[in-house]
Amino acid sequence: MTNHSKNLPKTDVLSGIQPTGNLHLGNLFGAITNWVDLQNRYKCAFCVVDYHALTTVPDAQELKANTESIVIDLLACGIDPNRSILFVQSDVPEHLELYWIFASLTRYGELARMTQFKEKGGNRETVGLGVLNYPVLQAADILLYGASKVPVGEDQLQHLELTREILRRFNKTHGFLFEEVQALTTKVPRILDLKNPSAKMSKSHPEGAVFIDDEEGIVRKKVKKAVTDTGDDQQEMSPSIENLMGLLHACNQDQYNLMLDAYNSQNLRYGDLKVSLGNELCEYLKPIRESKNEWLQKKEEVREILFEGAKKASSIARPRVEIARKLVGLG
Ligand code: ATP
Numbered sequence: 236m237t238n239h240s241k242n243l244p245k246t247d248v249l250s251g252i253q254p255t256g257n258l259h260l261g262n263l264f265g266a267i268t269n270w271v272d273l274q275n276r277y278k279c280a281f282c283v284v285d286y287h288a289l290t291t292v293p294d295a296q297e298l299k300a301n302t303e304s305i306v307i308d309l310l311a312c313g314i315d316p317n318r319s320i321l322f323v324q325s326d327v328p329e330h331l332e333l334y335w336i337f338a339s340l341t342r343y344g345e346l347a348r349m350t351q352f353k354e355k356g357g358n359r360e361t362v363g364l365g366v367l368n369y370p371v372l373q374a375a376d377i378l379l380y381g382a383s384k385v386p387v388g389e390d391q392l393q394h395l396e397l398t399r400e401i402l403r404r405f406n407k408t409h410g411f412l413f414e415e416v417q418a419l420t421t422k423v424p425r426i427l428d429l430k431n432p433s434a435k436m437s438k439s440h441p442e443g444a445v446f447i448d449d450e451e452g453i454v455r456k457k458v459k460k461a462v463t464d465t466g467d468d469q470q471e472m473s474p475s476i477e478n479l480m481g482l483l484h485a486c487n488q489d490q491y492n493l494m495l496d497a498y499n500s501q502n503l504r505y506g507d508l509k510v511s512l513g514n515e516l517c518e519y520l521k522p523i524r525e526s527k528n529e530w531l532q533k534k535e536e537v538r539e540i541l542f543e544g545a546k547k548a549s550s551i552a553r554p555r556v557e558i559a560r561k562l563v564g565l566g
């Protein structure tokens with residue numbers, strides 16, 4: 236079978252984040268730390284997925300402000316526009332072109348089964364079509380760049396599985412164009428909501444999330460108020476404590492080891508764990524917050540970065556879409 240992807244420009248890594256609110260610890264430790272790290276080894280592209288967010292942010296001013304703010308958050312966390320392509324999804328309309336081609340290969344049942352769809356109102360008559368189709372557009376986001384590595388949190392693994400299904404179906408039906416993709420998760424792939432440890436921390440539920448630009452006092456307060464177990468059943472670490480321990484591990488391994496020793500000898504006081512975690516999070520977030528303040532003074536430079544990012548992204552996306560169009564019989 237002819238390999239149509241041969242010689243096409245590509246990136247190794249592609250990942251995205253929605254401009255639906257501020258960056259929280261789940262985004263940071265579940266995905267972004269990996270993004271920053273992967274820049275040292277691979278050609279990466281990172282995308283603020285505003286088409287996706289259109290389904291949940293109906294206010295134009297808010298969407299625009301969120302998009303700018305998430306870009307600045309990513310720069311503050313260490314995404315380096317000199318090494319990686321940083322761009323806004325809607326600046327590259329090829330995403331929608333490939334999306335529709337993929338939508339015609341995807342079945343309603345496959346989308347209706349997705350956990351995220353169910354969690355975001357899938358059982359309601361009024362649920363937006365965009366919420367249902369989210370994973371189809373996500374498949375286009377990734378495959379448009381020929382990326383084989385996709386650093387995401389655990390909540391996105393099911394969508395990645397569907398991306399694989401879609402690309403295999405395309406290759407089989409129309410000819411080989413899309414390489415296999417692989418998810419890359421961090422050591423803490425699922426950070427839980429501090430108020431509701433049965434759910435993941437999420438931008439859509441700000442009550443249980445710690446945001447990277449929360450004031451230090453707020454960070455400590457939120458951690459202090461995190462739900463824990465009663466401490467009665469010491470057989471196994473409960474999800475809520477495991478969550479706090481995971482966050483501590485992501486910030487400072489020495490402190491984590493101290494707390495783990497205390498836990499193992501049944502001497503861990505949850506109050507002490509919370510104080511330690513509050514302190515370590517503040518330490519960890521300090522340079523990010525400082526960098527964010529600097530980027531906020533350089534809005535013109537940020538606009539330039541996004542302009543260049545979109546140009547580079549388009550130059551990779553366009554040739555692959557052209558071939559996809561030919562293979563399915565368009566144009
Ligand atoms: P929304 O509530 O609008 O869906 P979100 O908080 O889920 O927002 P996304 O923009 O959907 O954030 O996801 C961006 C990245 O962050 C994805 O790779 C996702 O897997 C990861 N991520 C989101 N929440 C968590 C979490 N609680 N733990 C680990 N990773 C997460």
Ligand code: MG
Pocket residue numbers: none
């Ligand atoms: Mg999400």
